[in-house]
Amino acid sequence: MGPEAMQAPPSTGLAPSSSHNGAAAPATPATPSSQRPANMEPNVINVVLGDLLIKPWYPSFYPEELVGRKIERLYVCQWCFKYSKELIPFLGHTKVCPLKEASPPGAKIYAKDSYSIHEVDGEQHKVRYGFYPTSQHARQLTSCAQLYSQNLSLFGKLFLDTKSVFYDVTTFLYYLLTSTNPTTGARQVIGFFSKEKMSWDNNNLACILVFPPWQRQGLGQMLMGISYELSRREGRIGGPEKPLSELGRRGYTAYWSATIARVVLATPGKNTALTLRDLSDSTYILIEDIVATLKSMAVLEHRPASKKGGGAVEDAVLNKAKLRRWALEHGISLIPPVDSGAFVKEGERAEQVQSLE
Numbered sequence: 170m171g172p173e174a175m176q177a178p179p180s181t182g183l184a185p186s187s188s189h190n191g192a193a194a195p196a197t198p199a200t201p202s203s204q205r206p207a208n209m210e211p212n213v214i215n216v217v218l219g220d221l222l223i224k225p226w227y228p229s230f231y232p233e234e235l236v237g238r239k240i241e242r243l244y245v246c247q248w249c250f251k252y253s254k255e256l257i258p259f260l261g262h263t264k265v266c267p268l269k270e271a272s273p274p275g276a277k278i279y280a281k282d283s284y285s286i287h288e289v290d291g292e293q294h295k296v297r298y299g300f301y302p303t304s305q306h307a308r309q310l311t312s313c314a315q316l317y318s319q320n321l322s323l324f325g326k327l328f329l330d331t332k333s334v335f336y337d338v339t340t341f342l343y344y345l346l347t348s349t350n351p352t353t354g355a356r357q358v359i360g361f362f363s364k365e366k367m368s369w370d371n372n373n374l375a376c377i378l379v380f381p382p383w384q385r386q387g388l389g390q391m392l393m394g395i396s397y398e399l400s401r402r403e404g405r406i407g408g409p410e411k412p413l414s415e416l417g418r419r420g421y422t423a424y425w426s427a428t429i430a431r432v433v434l435a436t437p438g439k440n441t442a443l444t445l446r447d448l449s450d451s452t453y454i455l456i457e458d459i460v461a462t463l464k465s466m467a468v469l470e471h472r473p474a475s476k477k478g479g480g481a482v483e484d485a486v487l488n489k490a491k492l493r494r495w496a497l498e499h500g501i502s503l504i505p506p507v508d509s510g511a512f513v514k515e516g517e518r519a520e521q522v523q524s525l526e
């Protein structure tokens with residue numbers, strides 16, 4: 170059997186790109202498997218990604234005709250995320266995968282050290298079955314964007330609790346986190362976040378995942394930083410889609426507190442005169458998220474008996490000494506997780522896109 174035996178997902182109604190409970194920052198599952206309700210048990214027991222064996226956390230959305238009620242092992246290509254339950258077709262595919270030697274699909278928007286971010290439009294070109302048919306390598310890469318997004322979403326669903334919300338990939342942008350091995354030059358996507366193209370709530374992120382083998386390295390914080398930097402470039406203050414999962418809440422609380430701490434500590438003065446609006450304007454974090462974060466950091470001090478009465482945040486001031494102590498205790502680095510100078514300039518992005526046509 171050739172690589173064609175690798176399964177392609179159905180062309181419609183797919184794409185679990187998340188929603189409720191989107192954000193899973195580096196961490197362990199919110200619910201240990203022993204406490205999980207039976208219908209939340211993963212139906213793919215082990216997934217093989219390239220040469221890594223990983224235990225899924227949640228039920229998959231892989232087609233039931235493929236995985237049935239339960240499957241012991243599913244093989245997933247580490248470059249294009251196509252999948253197979255058979256080892257031989259999987260190995261055959263990995264020899265000829267069109268993305269093996271290529272960049273991930275989409276345009277590179279950010280590059281720093283050994284990490285880069287590619288932006289993929291889930292709508293770009295329709296799926297062509299019997300894909301990769303032409304001799305033009307570049308055309309192959311763009312024509313597979315939708316299929317790629319679907320397969321990436323299916324893999325991500327193994328680690329995301331999406332409450333059976335299905336979305337069409339065509340309404341989302343996908344931001345792929347790629348790691349390059351400095352010695353071998355081998356590239357691999359190790360996480361991603363998705364973002365609705367049209368969000369009435371200005372949501373800057375729908376779903377975030379760093380694949381389990383790469384968690385606990387601060388990469389979730391980097392993806393969140395990218396999502397806020399994109400908001401800044403669009404001039405729209407927003408945040409992740411809510412409600413957040415427990416994991417998402419923890420990851421975002423860490424991101425918001427560290428970001429706020431950096432801004433406050435970089436502002437001269439004892440108890441700074443920064444208002445919530447100032448903080449929001451400089452971080453692009455929603456005021457409601459800033460308020461919740463400052464409360465959780467316990468760095469607010471209430472003014473003595475104002476006319477309005479104490480208790481409200483408006484009557485509180487930030488205690489910079491407390492915040493500095495908080496930052497020291499939590500080992501907050503003054504260097505942000507994202508380097509705004511490492512974004513690829515618009516002009517260079519346009520060139521990349523043209524070279525794909």
Ligand SMILES: [Zn+2]
Pocket residue numbers: 246247248249250251262263266267268
């Ligand atoms: Zn592949």
